[in-house]
Amino acid sequence: GENVEQHPSTLSVQEGDSAVIKCTYSDSASNYFPWYKQELGKRPQLIIDIRSNVGEKKDQRIAVTLNKTAKHFSLHITETQPEDSAVYFCAASWKGGSYIPTFGRGTSLIVHP
Amino acid sequence: NAGVTQTPKFQVLKTGQSMTLQCAQDMNHEYMSWYRQDPGMGLRLIHYSVGAGITDQGEVPNGYNVSRSTTEDFPLRLLSAAPSQTSVYFCASSYTGPNYGYTFGSGTRLTVV
Numbered sequence: 639g640e641n642v643e644q645h646p647s648t649l650s651v652q653e654g655d656s657a658v659i660k661c662t663y664s665d666s667a668s669n670y671f672p673w674y675k676q677e678l679g680k681r682p683q684l685i686i687d688i689r690s691n692v693g694e695k696k697d698q699r700i701a702v703t704l705n706k707t708a709k710h711f712s713l714h715i716t717e718t719q720p721e722d723s724a725v726y727f728c729a730a731s732w733k734g735g736s737y738i739p740t741f742g743r744g745t746s747l748i749v750h751p
Numbered sequence: 752n753a754g755v756t757q758t759p760k761f762q763v764l765k766t767g768q769s770m771t772l773q774c775a776q777d778m779n780h781e782y783m784s785w786y787r788q789d790p791g792m793g794l795r796l797i798h799y800s801v802g803a804g805i806t807d808q809g810e811v812p813n814g815y816n817v818s819r820s821t822t823e824d825f826p827l828r829l830l831s832a833a834p835s836q837t838s839v840y841f842c843a844s845s846y847t848g849p850n851y852g853y854t855f856g857s858g859t860r861l862t863v864v
Binding site: 672674683736741742 | 782792799809856857858
């Protein structure tokens with residue numbers, strides 16, 4: 639099955655800095671890579687995703703990049719704000735796994751004002 | 752649209768008791784899954800369903816049972832609760848296929864004493 643590794647487990651930045659979270663996946667057949675944000679005590683919510691035929695996708699201050707050869711993908715947050723503080727999860731899914739996503743263990747992002 | 756509705760939000764069980772966590776969605780999603788979230792462990796898949804009448808095991812299925820008699824409902828049954836099942840449980844659903852993210856329910860915090 640698929641295995642998703644996520645780093646770092648904790649990331650502390652100053653407001654206005656950039657933050658980068660990296661994930662690697664094991665199965666080259668994976669073709670969909672969503673990112674979820676979970677605020678304290680809340681449910682995970684989809685914030686951005688990327689498909690295997692795309693190398694980069696942006697949505698305002700967040701962007702995701704995918705390197706299929708190296709089997710890794712990253713979440714980039716620019717101009718961080720205190721409300722970006724949350725746990726972020728990456729995931730990968732593929733047809734052989736019925737497209738059920740496998741999640742990384744999460745990154746706790748702390749943005750200091 | 753109510754989205755994904757989970758009940759109850761909180762539950763305390765005694766060891767050996769059984770109970771059912773309810774999950775319902777009104778988005779006509781074919782895919783539904785149950786995850787448990789433990790500190791530092793991310794979201795681990797318990798059971799999933801790709802349509803009414805079809806269920807399969809995930810990464811951590813022991814001690815749990817599911818059924819999917821309708822598209823809308825996907826209950827999770829704890830057969831004989833153990834302290835190791837103390838966790839936050841999330842139900843999630845999505846459309847069929849590779850390019851759709853999950854919508855999560857608000858979660859159930861379960862404590863087994």
